[in-house]
Structure formats: structure tokens, C-alpha cells
Amino acid sequence: xxxxPPGTPCWADLATPDLAGARRFxxxxxxxxxxxxxxxxxxxxxxxxxDGRSVAGAGPPATPNQVPIWSTYVATDDADLVTTRVEAAGxxxxxxxxxxxxxxxxxxxxxxxxxxxxxxxxxAHPGAELFNVPGAMSWNELVTPDxxxxxxxxxxxxxxxxxxxxxxxxxxxxxxxxxxxxxxMIPPLGDDFPADLPxxxxxxxxxxxxxxxxxxxxxxxxxxxxxxxxxxxGRLAALRDPQGALFxxxxx
Numbered sequence: 001x002x003x004x005p006p007g008t009p010c011w012a013d014l015a016t017p018d019l020a021g022a023r024r025f026x027x028x029x030x031x032x033x034x035x036x037x038x039x040x041x042x043x044x045x046x047x048x049x050x051d052g053r054s055v056a057g058a059g060p061p062a063t064p065n066q067v068p069i070w071s072t073y074v075a076t077d078d079a080d081l082v083t084t085r086v087e088a089a090g091x092x093x094x095x096x097x098x099x100x101x102x103x104x105x106x107x108x109x110x111x112x113x114x115x116x117x118x119x120x121x122x123x124a125h126p127g128a129e130l131f132n133v134p135g136a137m138s139w140n141e142l143v144t145p146d147x148x149x150x151x152x153x154x155x156x157x158x159x160x161x162x163x164x165x166x167x168x169x170x171x172x173x174x175x176x177x178x179x180x181x182x183x184x185m186i187p188p189l190g191d192d193f194p195a196d197l198p199x200x201x202x203x204x205x206x207x208x209x210x211x212x213x214x215x216x217x218x219x220x221x222x223x224x225x226x227x228x229x230x231x232x233x234g235r236l237a238a239l240r241d242p243q244g245a246l247f248x249x250x251x252x
């Protein structure tokens with residue numbers, strides 16, 4: 001894919017204090033190669049490629065005390081308009097819209113429960129060029145203690161319509177935009193998620209074998225947060241990289 005419709009997750013990148021470590025860990029785990037930005041101002045921002053196509057990125061944290069985190073970017077054709085909507089809906093504008101060289105225009109927000117997300121208005125860089133195959137982004141999911149508030153917020157900001165899917169032990173919500181479900185939402189699941197985590201967006205990467213990927217992540221210095229388990233869509237696991245950034249994998 002070269003473009004995705006506005007309102008659809010289109011990119012994910014990692015903010016980490018150990019960029020060199022990320023360049024080792026993720027290529028070993030997913031078979032990625034890295035392309036480091038040539039501009040000095042980019043501070044070593046790395047685009048990860050799978051089979052020659054961009055799938056994700058990594059760069060240094062915006063502030064020294066920022067925890068390592070994977071961020072979800074939602075495509076937009078007007079980052080400034082989204083900023084206005086976020087403010088009107090009760091969210092926070094963490095980084096006002098700015099141009100990233102000639103690549104695109106982005107902004108960073110937090111929803112009322114504290115979940116951080118970004119938007120991407122593409123220019124030269126359209127976002128990810130590959131989805132839903134092993135080594136590429138496959139799903140984006142909001143984990144929040146306030147699902148009802150999130151339903152109001154994201155409908156106002158992106159026009160997403162919540163579709164509840166009764167599951168055990170909690171109700172799962174899909175975010176529908178037109179004819180597609182573009183993401184999901186779930187409340188925290190007891191001991192599966194650390195109590196000190198605020199609401200957050202998590203990124204799922206597709207893999208051929210969730211068990212083998214989780215084991216390999218542990219071998220490379222990562223942590224298995226939620227061991228591989230079956231869900232109707234496939235088999236998933238939640239992991240942390242060696243610096244503590246949370247991400248998930250799914251074998252559909």
C-alpha cells in the first residue's frame with residue numbers, strides 16, 4: 001500500500017533511549033533492515049524495512065525522561081484540523097502540528113484518559129508501505145479504563161463508530177470507519193497488564209509463529225509480558241523490548 005484513507009492507522013514508531021539497541025533487536029526479531037536518515041537534525045531516525053518496503057520507525061525520545069514507547073499514527077489530510085477537534089473533545093495537544101522535513105506533517109495528542117497517539121499528514125512519506133504480513137503492522141488497539149469516554153472522544157476526533165463485540169471476560173470494541181474496522185479497544189485485563197500503565201495504544205505486528213517470536217524476543221533480551229494465547233483472530237503475545245517498550249505480536 002502506498003496510502004491509507006484518513007482516519008486509519010498508517011504508521012508506528014518507537015521512541016527509545018537506546019536507538020542502537022533497537023536497531024539490533026528488531027531486525028533480529030522481525031527480519032527488518034534499517035535505513036538511517038541522513039539529515040543531522042533527524043538524530044539518527046531509522047526507518048525499518050521489510051522486503052524493501054517501510055513498515056515502522058525508531059528514533060530518540062522527545063524528552064530525556066520519556067519512557068520507551070511505540071506510538072500509533074493515524075492518517076489525516078489536515079493535522080491542524082485534528083488538533084482543533086482534539087482540544088474541543090477534551091484531549092491534550094502534546095506537540096502542535098509541525099512539518100517533518102518534506103516527509104509529512106505530524107502532531108502528538110493524548111486522549112482524556114492519557115493514551116498518547118499521533119497523526120500523520122503525508123507528503124513524501126506516505127506511512128507504512130506494507131501491512132498484515134509477517135514483520136508488518138497488523139493491528140492497533142487502545143487499552144483504557146474509560147471505554148465510554150473513549151467512544152465519545154474518538155468519534156468526535158476521527159469519526160470512528162464503536163462496534164461492541166461481546167467476548168469473555170470483557171466486551172471488545174472495534175472502531176469502524178466507513179466499511180472497515182480500523183482498530184480496537186479493550187479495558188485492562190487484570191494481572192495481564194501492569195497496574196502502573198495509564199491508558200495507552202499498543203501496536204501489533206504480524207508474525208508467522210507467535211510462540212517462536214515470543215521465545216526469540218526473550219533470547220534477545222526482551223520480556224514476555226503476556227505469554228502466547230489463542231483468540232478468535234489468531235494467536236497473540238504481548239512483549240517488551242530490552243528497553244521496556246511494549247508491543248504485541250499476532251499470528252493470524
